[in-house]
Amino acid sequence: xxxxxIALLTTCTVxxxxxxxxxxxxxxxVILSVTGNIQNTQDGKTARFDLAQLQAFQSDTFTLQTRxxxxxxxxxxxxxxxxxxxxxxxxxxxxxxxxxxxxxxFDRHYMEKYEPIMAWxxxxxxxxxxxxxxxWLILPHHKFPExxxxxxxxxxxxxxxxxxxx
Amino acid sequence: xxxxxxxxxxxxxxxxxxLISVMMIFFIIxxxxxxxxxxxxxxxxxxYGTSVFSMFQLKLELRRFYDSLSLYRSAxxxxxxxxxNKRYNLxxxxxPVLMExxxxxxxxxxxxxENTIAKAFETVKSLDDSIVNRLATEPEYSTxxxxxxxxxxxxxxxxxxxxxxxxxxxxxSNDSRVISLQQQLILLMSGIIFIGIMLxxxxxxxxxxxxxxxxxxxxxxxxxxxxxxxxxxxxxxKKKPFALHLIDLNGFKDVNDTLGHHIGDTLLQSVSDRLxxxxxxxxxxxxxxxxxxxxxxxxxxxxxxxxxxxxxxxIIQLFETQFTIDQHSCFIGASIGTVxxxxxxxxxxxxxxxxxxxxxxxxxxxxxSRQMLFNFDMDVQINRxxxxxxxxxxALEYKKLQLVYQPIVDLKNPRVAGLEALLRWNHExxxxxxxLEIIEIAEKYSLANDLxxxxxxxxxxxxxxxxSGGFKPLPVAINISPSMHQxxxxxxxxxxxxxxxxxxxxxRIEVTEDTSMRILKETQDMLPGLSRHNISIALDDFGTGxxxxxxxxxxxxQTLKIDRSFISKxxxxxxxxxxxxxxIGIGHDLGMKVVAEGIEDIIDVELLxxxxxxxxxxxxxSKPLAPQLIPDCCRQLEATSAELITYVI
Numbered sequence: 097x098x099x100x101x102i103a104l105l106t107t108c109t110v111x112x113x114x115x116x117x118x119x120x121x122x123x124x125x126v127i128l129s130v131t132g133n134i135q136n137t138q139d140g141k142t143a144r145f146d147l148a149q150l151q152a153f154q155s156d157t158f159t160l161q162t163r164x165x166x167x168x169x170x171x172x173x174x175x176x177x178x179x180x181x182x183x184x185x186x187x188x189x190x191x192x193x194x195x196x197x198x199x200x201x202f203d204r205h206y207m208e209k210y211e212p213i214m215a216w217x218x219x220x221x222x223x224x225x226x227x228x229x230x231x232w233l234i235l236p237h238h239k240f241p242e243x244x245x246x247x248x249x250x251x252x253x254x255x256x257x258x259x260x261x262x
Numbered sequence: 263x264x265x266x267x268x269x270x271x272x273x274x275x276x277x278x279x280x281l282i283s284v285m286m287i288f289f290i291i292x293x294x295x296x297x298x299x300x301x302x303x304x305x306x307x308x309x310y311g312t313s314v315f316s317m318f319q320l321k322l323e324l325r326r327f328y329d330s331l332s333l334y335r336s337a338x339x340x341x342x343x344x345x346x347n348k349r350y351n352l353x354x355x356x357x358p359v360l361m362e363x364x365x366x367x368x369x370x371x372x373x374x375x376e377n378t379i380a381k382a383f384e385t386v387k388s389l390d391d392s393i394v395n396r397l398a399t400e401p402e403y404s405t406x407x408x409x410x411x412x413x414x415x416x417x418x419x420x421x422x423x424x425x426x427x428x429x430x431x432x433x434x435s436n437d438s439r440v441i442s443l444q445q446q447l448i449l450l451m452s453g454i455i456f457i458g459i460m461l462x463x464x465x466x467x468x469x470x471x472x473x474x475x476x477x478x479x480x481x482x483x484x485x486x487x488x489x490x491x492x493x494x495x496x497x498x499x500k501k502k503p504f505a506l507h508l509i510d511l512n513g514f515k516d517v518n519d520t521l522g523h524h525i526g527d528t529l530l531q532s533v534s535d536r537l538x539x540x541x542x543x544x545x546x547x548x549x550x551x552x553x554x555x556x557x558x559x560x561x562x563x564x565x566x567x568x569x570x571x572x573x574x575x576x577i578i579q580l581f582e583t584q585f586t587i588d589q590h591s592c593f594i595g596a597s598i599g600t601v602x603x604x605x606x607x608x609x610x611x612x613x614x615x616x617x618x619x620x621x622x623x624x625x626x627x628x629x630x631s632r633q634m635l636f637n638f639d640m641d642v643q644i645n646r647x648x649x650x651x652x653x654x655x656x657a658l659e660y661k662k663l664q665l666v667y668q669p670i671v672d673l674k675n676p677r678v679a680g681l682e683a684l685l686r687w688n689h690e691x692x693x694x695x696x697x698l699e700i701i702e703i704a705e706k707y708s709l710a711n712d713l714x715x716x717x718x719x720x721x722x723x724x725x726x727x728x729x730s731g732g733f734k735p736l737p738v739a740i741n742i743s744p745s746m747h748q749x750x751x752x753x754x755x756x757x758x759x760x761x762x763x764x765x766x767x768x769x770r771i772e773v774t775e776d777t778s779m780r781i782l783k784e785t786q787d788m789l790p791g792l793s794r795h796n797i798s799i800a801l802d803d804f805g806t807g808x809x810x811x812x813x814x815x816x817x818x819x820q821t822l823k824i825d826r827s828f829i830s831k832x833x834x835x836x837x838x839x840x841x842x843x844x845x846i847g848i849g850h851d852l853g854m855k856v857v858a859e860g861i862e863d864i865i866d867v868e869l870l871x872x873x874x875x876x877x878x879x880x881x882x883x884s885k886p887l888a889p890q891l892i893p894d895c896c897r898q899l900e901a902t903s904a905e906l907i908t909y910v911i
Contacts, residue, residue: 225351
């Protein structure tokens with residue numbers, strides 16, 4: 097019995113030491129919070145990021161014309177999957193929420209194929225809230241024609257601030 | 263006939279026009295259906311955009327901004343001011359999507375929308391300064407902002423509704439268009455199904471027609487050979503007795519040859535009409551035309567041999583009345599061969615063959631019309647013929663044929679002038695086969711050439727054998743049959759003689775008048791060619807057949823053989839003796855030698871010698887003998903004939 101308890105305690109300790117590596121606190125204004133079934137947080141519940149932190153993730157640039165624009169623009173920002181990996185996301189389902197509480201949902205495997213980015217800049221200029229910032233989820237529909245339908249473009253949520261995983 | 267062809271042509275053209283029309287309608291309907299489907303798909307594929315959603319989002323943000331202003335006024339503080347700012351920025355961000363991109367494009371179609379939105383955006387943008395600078399210190403200014411915004415709120419509310427209704431109207435009208443397209447499509451599809459059914463009916467009708475045509479004679483319209491065979495098979499399967507009468511017209515060929523094919527065809531139609539009306543309708547039989555002038559009648563339900571005769575007699579009776587075609591009276595007869603199921607055969611093949619045999623038997627005996635019921639003796643004859651055919655081939659191959667030789671005696675000098683080789687075949691089953699039958703079979707089954715070559719080779723071999731036995735070779739006459747004109751006869755004979763080291767001229771040719779005329783018809787040069795090659799030709803059986811003195815003029819012959827029928831009567835019949843005397847005279851005048859065949863009496867020899875006949879042949883001298891008996895016979899003959907002739911002289 098004692099042996100069992102010791103074994104259990106040891107397991108817990110090891111698990112805790114791996115899981116509970118606290119994330120560094122953001123220094124600038126927080127522009128993205130990730131909650132839900134994640135392992136790496138600052139306070140045990142939420143992983144918060146400022147722009148500088150997000151800029152450190154693996155990023156991509158999509159040069160395309162969205163259906164809300166008359167011209168082609170370059171959008172740059174971290175891969176959504178990179179951020180989710182970083183926070184140790186376990187869930188399979190994502191809910192992304194904008195500043196005005198508009199939200200969209202999709203399954204995580206959706207990212208595996210398309211690798212969307214959370215653009216924080218357009219043509220090298222940082223996106224303000226008035227310009228659909230601070231983060232705009234951009235799908236690479238210039239590479240994948242099947243993403244051009246309204247079902248997919250409707251997932252390109254702007255003024256993104258919150259991600260929930262379950 | 264011509265009328266019939268014209269009507270067929272017209273019918274064919276009508277059918278073609280109908281078929282083309284149906285196919286045209288089919289293709290037109292198909293094309294229209296495809297076009298309509300395409301239209302439906304285009305309509306269904308249309309997206310109505312997100313402008314309605316975006317407009318309502320704008321309205322929402324406008325309302326939220328408006329409310330944040332009210333909240334800030336009632337409870338001023340940095341938190342609510344920040345909220346105003348946030349709401350202001352969000353409101354700002356809603357405008358560009360309505361002015362650019364796809365939503366912008368759609369809204370531009372709505373009357374005045376572009377202006378209304380631009381104006382509202384300008385108004386919102388104009389608030390930027392006052393919010394940052396004035397509102398922070400003057401919460402009451404929010405009322406002013408709300409007043410400024412109010413007209414824009416109203417205008418945008420109107421626009422949002424207008425846009426909503428417009429989009430809705432498009433959706434609804436598209437829906438109703440799709441519905442009407444689908445309804446039209448139902449009609450078109452019904453059309454296609456209808457045309458499909460029509461085509462199917464046409465195909466069924468056409469195939470029925472084809473089948474009818476395949477089983478009916480185009481000239482007379484009555485069933486043809488194919489139909490007859492099917493019917494016979496059907497009757498055989500029913501296993502009930504029936505009779506098959508095979509009819510071949512006698513004298514039809516003459517009508518065709520003298521009055522022309524047109525009359526011939528009309529005659530055939532009359533015959534089939536007469537048979538169909540009098541036999542089919544009255545006795546429940548089935549008349550078919552097998553082709554040419556051959557007809558067949560199936561007589562079902564045979565109750566007694568009497569009923570068989572009734573039909574046969576009736577058929578013969580029908581041909582007793584003349585046929586009148588275009589004012590020509592045609593008298594024709596019928597040879598009828600009848601077989602009975604199951605006595606004479608249980609399948610189409612045997613019944614037809616045996617009916618054919620019986621019909622030919624009837625034809626042999628026919629004066630005008632004649633019916634013969636098949637019996638197995640007829641089959642025996644046919645079987646014998648077939649057996650002899652196969653056996654002749656074998657006999658040739660295994661040398662089962664023999665040649666016998668009959669001496670030809672010089673009537674002026676006591677010597678044997680030559681021999682005539684005669685063919686003998688002792689068949690295992692049928693015994694001695696008459697030479698004429700052998701020749702006939704050989705001719706019929708293309709064995710004549712082989713037979714001829716064998717006779718030549720065998721004669722040469724025999725001559726050589728005699729010579730080595732010390733018997734001086736005598737000229738041997740061989741008979742040739744009509745189809746041997748295909749051979750290089752002179753070449754073969756001389757080559758064979760050469761091979762056996764025999765002098766040219768030892769082989770002579772005997773040819774009947776009929777054969778010689780047939781050969782002349784085929785190859786002009788063959789008989790003269792023989793003479794040139796030192797092969798003497800004798801005209802055999804002269805005076806029988808279709809003898810004509812002109813033959814003597816046309817044919818390059820050296821010898822004339824007077825037929826035995828004259829010789830046998832010369833002693834008793836004055837006419838015969840005169841004829842023979844004169845034939846001999848003519849022969850001599852034409853530079854020919856004359857042989858008298860069939861001498862059986864010493865008195866004949868006396869007369870013939872008196873008429874200056876050159877040679878004689880017959881039982882008086884010797885019957886045809888096996889080769890080994892010839893040398894002795896010849897020696898003996900030379901001795902006795904010296905006596906004979908001396909006696910006669």
